[in-house]
Amino acid sequence: xxxxxxxxxxxxxxxxxxxxxxxxxxxxxxxxxxxxxxxxxxxxxxxxxxxxxxxxxxxxxxxxxxxxxxxxxxxxxxxxxxxxxxxxxxxxxxxxxxxxxxxxxxxxxxxxxxxxxxxxxxxxxxxxxxxxxxxxxxxxxxxxxxxxxxxxxxxxxxxxxxxxxxxxxxxxxxxxxxxxxxxxxxxxxxxxxxxxxxxxxxxxxxxxxxxxxxxxxxxxxxxxxxxxxxxxxxxxxxxxxxxxxxxxxxxxxxxxxxxxxxxxxxxxxxxxxxxxxxxxxxxxxxxxxxxxxxxxxxxxxxxxxxxxxxxxxxxxxxxxxxxxxxxxxxxxxxxxxxxxxxxxxxxxxxxxxxxxxxxxxxxxxxxxxxxxxxxxxxxxxxxxxxxxxxxxxxxxxxxxxxxxxxxxxxxxxxxxxxxxxxxxxxxxxxxxxxxxxxxxxxxxxxxxxxxxxxxxxxxxxxxxxxxxx
Ligand code: NAD
Numbered sequence: 001x002x003x004x005x006x007x008x009x010x011x012x013x014x015x016x017x018x019x020x021x022x023x024x025x026x027x028x029x030x031x032x033x034x035x036x037x038x039x040x041x042x043x044x045x046x047x048x049x050x051x052x053x054x055x056x057x058x059x060x061x062x063x064x065x066x067x068x069x070x071x072x073x074x075x076x077x078x079x080x081x082x083x084x085x086x087x088x089x090x091x092x093x094x095x096x097x098x099x100x101x102x103x104x105x106x107x108x109x110x111x112x113x114x115x116x117x118x119x120x121x122x123x124x125x126x127x128x129x130x131x132x133x134x135x136x137x138x139x140x141x142x143x144x145x146x147x148x149x150x151x152x153x154x155x156x157x158x159x160x161x162x163x164x165x166x167x168x169x170x171x172x173x174x175x176x177x178x179x180x181x182x183x184x185x186x187x188x189x190x191x192x193x194x195x196x197x198x199x200x201x202x203x204x205x206x207x208x209x210x211x212x213x214x215x216x217x218x219x220x221x222x223x224x225x226x227x228x229x230x231x232x233x234x235x236x237x238x239x240x241x242x243x244x245x246x247x248x249x250x251x252x253x254x255x256x257x258x259x260x261x262x263x264x265x266x267x268x269x270x271x272x273x274x275x276x277x278x279x280x281x282x283x284x285x286x287x288x289x290x291x292x293x294x295x296x297x298x299x300x301x302x303x304x305x306x307x308x309x310x311x312x313x314x315x316x317x318x319x320x321x322x323x324x325x326x327x328x329x330x331x332x333x334x335x336x337x338x339x340x341x342x343x344x345x346x347x348x349x350x351x352x353x354x355x356x357x358x359x360x361x362x363x364x365x366x367x368x369x370x371x372x373x374x375x376x377x378x379x380x381x382x383x384x385x386x387x388x389x390x391x392x393x394x395x396x397x398x399x400x401x402x403x404x405x406x407x408x409x410x411x412x413x414x415x416x417x418x419x420x421x422x423x424x425x426x427x428x429x430x431x432x433x434x435x436x437x438x439x440x441x442x443x444x445x446x447x448x449x450x451x452x453x454x455x456x457x458x459x460x461x462x463x464x465x466x467x468x469x
Contacts, residue, residue: 002032004174006197007181008040009047010190016040019199021175024090024316024323025306025350031088033174036196041166041205044194048137048164049211051191056134056162058189063160064111066187070155071107073183074100081176085148086307088175090315090351091270093307103152106449109433110156113454127465132458134162135237136213139206141227142177143219144170144318145273151177153448154216155184155193161457163214166194168206170219172319203227210234214457217241218275221397221442228445239446239456242439243371244399245279247392248428249414250291251385251405252284259404259426260294263377266402266428268302268355271314272375273322276400276422276429280368282392285383292340292359292379299341299355299377306350316351317374323351326374329367330356333376337361342375363391371397385414393419398440402428 002019005012015034023030036044055063074081078100085096120128140154147169158165169177174197181195196202203223207215207230214237217227221242231238248263267278283291305312317323330343330353342356356376361368367378382388392401398420405411408425415423421438424430431437436452438444447453 002034004031004033004178005181006034006036006040006044006178007185007193007195008044009194010185012182012185013040015197019171019174019197021088022172022319023087024318025308027349027351031084031175033178033197036198036202038202038205041196041198041202044166044196045137045206045209045211047191048166048194051164051189052134052136055159055164055189055192058162060115063162067107067111067156067160069187070183071104071111073187074104074107074180077179077183081148081179083308084175084179086315088173089144089147090318091307092312092315095270096307099146099149103149106149106152106433107156110160110454113160113451115161115458116451116455124468126467127463129463131461131463132161132455133461135457135459136163137211138163138165138214138216138457139212140165140167140216141203141206141219142167142169142217144173145270145275147173148176148180150218151180153218155180157448157454157457158216159188159192161454163457164192164194166196166206166212168196168198168202171198171200204230207231207236208233212236214238216457224444237456239448239453240439240444241275241437241448242399242442242444243373243397244275244439244443245369245371245395245397246276246400246402246420246428247280247282247395247418248278248402248404249388249392250281250283250287251403251407251410251414252286253406253410254287254404255406256287256290256294260291260298262404262427264295264298267377268299268314268375269429271317272377273318273373274429276431278377278402278428279372281377281379282382282388283379285381288379288381292357295357295377295379296341299357302355304346304352304354314355314375317353318351320351322374323353326353326372326376329370329372329374329376332365333358333361333367333378336365336367337378363394369395389414389417393417396442399443400424400428402426
């Protein structure tokens with residue numbers, strides 16, 4: 001019997017097979033989970049479809065209460081969730097606790113959101129109203145970097161708007177999603193929330209199913225494109241939160257120590273495995289050496305260890321495939337530039353890599369142009385603002401960006417020229433449930449969070465009634 005079961009049609013069920021989950025800090029199996037067959041994926045979709053009409057008719061106030069109850073249940077189980085999150089994902093326990101607090105906070109905020117309906121006309125000639133209706137069954141498909149938080153990003157808005165959902169976590173991080181399933185089972189009517197696990201083999205099955213009305217996806221751009229193609233047949237609605245290559249642009253007037261700390265934190269949070277991490281730091285020529293030295297100092301001082309170990313600041317890379325991909329990036333970076341901190345794997349079990357700073361690289365080098373999604377930060381020299389804006393914008397991605405300066409007016413003038421969904425000044429990864437989050441270009445389609453994100457889980461419908469004559 002697996003340690004963790006799936007949630008299908010209101011029941012916790014074993015899989016037609018089961019799967020081991022590896023702790024990336026030890027490379028040992030720490031749990032077994034139920035794994036769905038196509039038959040079970042089909043059952044989950046059928047259960048969600050069967051539950052839809054009565055859930056859609058459930059008053060909004062009751063749907064809000066259920067979402068708040070899920071937030072309460074997360075708090076009541078936060079110790080167990082945090083430990084499992086560290087074990088499956090690798091992040092230090094303090095970061096895991098932070099992710100759980102975030103998940104709670106997002107759910108609590110969703111529970112306050114209104115679905116924006118509007119009256120355009122109400123007079124003797126007629127009544128015109130914009131209504132918003134739920135879509136039906138949502139497929140939520142997510143990545144392995146924030147498995148609990150992003151599961152809540154899909155479940156919360158989908159069910160608040162009156163949809164039902166089949167959620168599929170990434171194959172290497174299914175445990176906290178299944179724990180969330182156990183909590184959902186006690187809160188939502190059968191079939192409203194279903195959680196199934198695959199071994200990277202059921203995503204396409206879900207997205208192709210004609211009973212799925214909408215796909216909420218967080219993951220790579222390559223998979224996002226496949227999903228878009230698969231959704232075309234049924235004209236399914238899509239929200240795609242995809243990859244990024246966020247630039248951090250450091251102007252010549254910063255306090256180097258302060259800016260370096262901010263950039264370091266934003267580049268190495270969750271071992272750099274954050275869609276919105278700083279993945280390229282552009283630093284003005286006049287402070288380039290000082291910034292490189294300070295970033296290297298911070299990288300050398302960082303404590304890399306098993307996330308459960310006291311004092312760990314950076315955990316392992318989440319899975320072997322990503323670890324091997326990053327070793328390729330490291331080797332190319334060694335030839336393209338100069339590694340001034342880190343640059344080596346740690347000789348122990350687990351997928352550990354020292355936080356790495358690479359200087360003297362430039363646009364065109366792999367570590368600058370491609371999304372590394374790991375603990376390697378390239379630092380790139382620039383001397384002209386127009387040139388650095390052009391280089392920042394030359395990426396196919398456009399998720400986040402930041403500008404660092406002690407003169408906020410100067411920084412804002414640069415920020416306005418950056419082509420990305422979020423642009424921060426003197427901070428990065430500053431997100432929240434009340435702040436819409438979108439990617440431009442190859443970083444995504446649609447919006448998550450806030451009223452704008454909630455609206456994407458609805459279908460607009462206009463009531464237009466004649467009066468008089
Ligand atoms: P991935 O695209 O490989 O996998 C994501 C999910 O898609 C997994 O659940 C996987 O099983 C599923 N999947 C795989 N093939 C599929 C298919 N053909 N159809 C449907 N689903 C399929 O991504 P990953 O490696 O798990 O995550 C890393 C990437 O995710 C990075 O590029 C990162 O930037 C991005 N990401 C983006 C955001 C965001 O909000 N923009 C957040 C986190 C991660």
